[in-house]
Structures are given as C-alpha cells and as structure tokens.
Amino acid sequence: MSAPEPTTRAPAPLDALAVTILCFGWFILGSIAAVGANYPTGQGFTDSGLASTIVTELVLGGLALVFLRMRGHSVLALLPRPNVAGGMVGVVLYAVGIATWWVTLAMFDTRNMASQPIAEIMANTRVSFTMVLALSLVNGIYEETFLCFLVDAFRGHGASVAIGVSTLVRLLYHVYQGPMGSVSIVLYGVIMAGFYWRTRWLWPVAFAHVLADLVALT
Numbered sequence: 001m002s003a004p005e006p007t008t009r010a011p012a013p014l015d016a017l018a019v020t021i022l023c024f025g026w027f028i029l030g031s032i033a034a035v036g037a038n039y040p041t042g043q044g045f046t047d048s049g050l051a052s053t054i055v056t057e058l059v060l061g062g063l064a065l066v067f068l069r070m071r072g073h074s075v076l077a078l079l080p081r082p083n084v085a086g087g088m089v090g091v092v093l094y095a096v097g098i099a100t101w102w103v104t105l106a107m108f109d110t111r112n113m114a115s116q117p118i119a120e121i122m123a124n125t126r127v128s129f130t131m132v133l134a135l136s137l138v139n140g141i142y143e144e145t146f147l148c149f150l151v152d153a154f155r156g157h158g159a160s161v162a163i164g165v166s167t168l169v170r171l172l173y174h175v176y177q178g179p180m181g182s183v184s185i186v187l188y189g190v191i192m193a194g195f196y197w198r199t200r201w202l203w204p205v206a207f208a209h210v211l212a213d214l215v216a217l218t
Helices: 013-036 047-070 084-105 117-123 129-153 159-172 175-199 202-217
Strands: none
Touching (some): 013 047, 013 129, 013 159, 013 175, 047 129, 084 175, 117 175, 129 159, 129 202, 159 175, 175 202
C-alpha cells in the first residue's frame, strides 16, 4: 500500500466550510431545486451538459486549491497520486460498492425502479464516450479530493462525524436522483469515506469514482 497522503496542516473549520460552499454549494442548490420541481427528468445527460460540468469543476477546483494553498496546505499533498497499486485497490472498492448496492436492493421492492428519477435520467441520456471519459476523470478526482478533505477536516471529531459530514455533503448534491438513488449515494459515500478514514489513501477512492461514472454513463 502507498504511504498516506495527509495535508501539511490540520484543516480548520473555516477551510471545511469554504471547500463545501465553493466546491459543492452550486451543485447542492441545483440538486435541491430539482427535488422542489418534483424531479424533472425529461432530459438526461448530454455532451454539452457534461462539458459544462467539466469546466465548472476545473474552475471551482482551481479556486479551492488556491484558497487552501493560501491557508497553508500543500497542493501536491491535497491531490491524489496515481499508481497501479492504488488503481487495483480502486477496482476492489468499486466492486465492493456495487456488491453492497445489489445486496441492499434485495431488501427493497424494486418493481418500480424504472420510474425512479435516476432511472429516467439515464434512459434519456445521450452522450459520447470521449465526453464520458473526460467527465469521469475530472469528476472522480474533483469530488473525492474535496470530499476526502472534509474527512480530514473532521478527523479530530471521530470516525462517525468525519465520515458522516463527507457523506452528507455527497448526498445533498445527489438528491436529484430520487429516493433509491440517494440510498445508493449514502452507501457509496460511507464506503469511500470509511476507506479513506482508515488509510488516508486518496487515489483508490478517486479511481473507484472514475470507474463508477464511466460504467454508469456508458
């Protein structure tokens, strides 16, 4: 296993709040608005929509890194360090997430799954593989870098708080997916944040997310 990837100083509450607002605030507002509008799903993901997300995440991620650098964090320490071993662990993490989801599905009445917002969104999705690949790489690294930063920010409050805060933020910008989609997000969030809590190894978590996006959108 690769060495842990801690930041150079303990994150302060201000850092965590700023990262949450800057990196996820816009997405949270959009997701909650979708719930308020009764989950509009007429249009699924499109190439233009994915491109917009990529640009937004690159800009917001850059701003967040500048802010954190000014707060005394090392940008290199904040970002994942790709390697083969971490990629293999990421594949296992992805498989664990999928297996957990299928076990959970067995406990629900899934006869109406096709009417779930996320199912309707995916049914209406028309995207190219090139754009999906680009989105998967950017989104997986973006989300997990800053969600795992939140785990570090609340590490001193114990596992339940650190994992819970990260998972809650993840859930808030995914509630547009509907009830079953939200359940899957919570399960996935707990697994990823829990792994990072124990190992402080960011790359497997990011790579698992890249795989999840890639598989879901192709």
